[in-house]
Amino acid sequence: MRTVTSVMIDEPAPAVPARAGDRRGLVVVLLAGLLAAVLAGHRAVPNVHGFGSLLDSVSPLLGLAVPALALGALLRRSRRALLAVVLPAVVWALAHGGAWLPPAGSGPTGIRVASQNLRAGNPDPAATVAPLARSGADLIALQEVDDGDRLGLRQRYPHRAAVSTVALWSRYPITDSAGVDTGLGWTRGLRAVVATPHGELVVYAVHLGSARAGDTATRDETVRALARAVRADRAERLVVLGDLNTATTDRVFTPLTRLLGDAHAEAGQGFGFTWPSAVPVTRPDHVLYRGLTPTAAGVVRTPRTDHRAVTAGFRW
Missing domain, CATH: 3.60.10.10 (Endonuclease/exonuclease/phosphatase)
Known part of the structure; x- marks a missing residue:
């Protein structure tokens, strides 16, 4: 009686497609980069029909987009996106965070x-x-x-x-x-x-x-x-x-x-x-x-x- 030996052949596992969440995370990364660029360089935007002037005036409010982007990164469970949001947060803090420090003015008022x-x-x-x-x-x-x-x-x-x-x-x-x-x-x-x-x-x-x-x-x-x-x-x-x-x-x-x-x-x-x-x-x-x-x-x-x-x- 002949013994048949079975041979197991390892086959490569099928590639797992990238999760949709990763692509959404990429969108947050791009938006975070754009926000950081606008916060740092809004005065370089041409002042056509007063748009640059308006952008300058509302620049402190652009920081409100940072927690929104951070929430988006958390909802998508994207570590890469969450790290990217740090960049506009730092740029905003450097530009406008000093306004919230204790005031320097002191002494008697004349x-x-x-x-x-x-x-x-x-x-x-x-x-x-x-x-x-x-x-x-x-x-x-x-x-x-x-x-x-x-x-x-x-x-x-x-x-x-x-x-x-x-x-x-x-x-x-x-x-x-x-x-x-x-x-x-x-x-x-x-x-x-x-x-x-x-x-x-x-x-x-x-x-x-x-x-x-x-x-x-x-x-x-x-x-x-x-x-x-x-x-x-x-x-x-x-x-x-x-x-x-x-x-x-x-x-x-x-x-x-x-x-x-x-x-x-x-x-x-x-x-x-x-x-x-x-x-x-x-x-x-x-x-x-x-x-x-x-x-x-x-x-x-x-x-x-x-x-x-x-x-x-x-x-x-």
């Missing part, structure tokens, strides 16, 4: 200032400015003022300078004031000299041109006009208060940041968004300065308006 866009047609502007008066501000700059007599500020702020729809209310004497041409065709800015107990202070109260989707030319020209006025001003101590209709991250803002410090960036915390008041996503309202040291800066939510107010304190 003068307090505030700025508020009242909103044209505000039915109760006195209610809007009341929190600023209670805050102890020595100077209050207002934009979109319809009737200064309705504000109820005269008792606490006996000195006022006004032109068109902008005004400055002061606890201290205003020794001189004049309109400032910002290229709008009508005056929407003023320069005032305030005699404070610490010395003379020049204050600009301004409302620059509006910016709309695809149309920022007027706003851009008013920023440059204000920068020219400040550059030509020989005052040792100077403060700019107002609605400048752009954020400090906007490339268009550069002519001003070359000349002035930003009180919120140096003595505030967080992004300090002011518009729209209910859920602010950008900061068009500013306190800029030179010749002083900021000690505090903040944002105040006020009623009856679409802007939150900005405040700052300084010492000589």
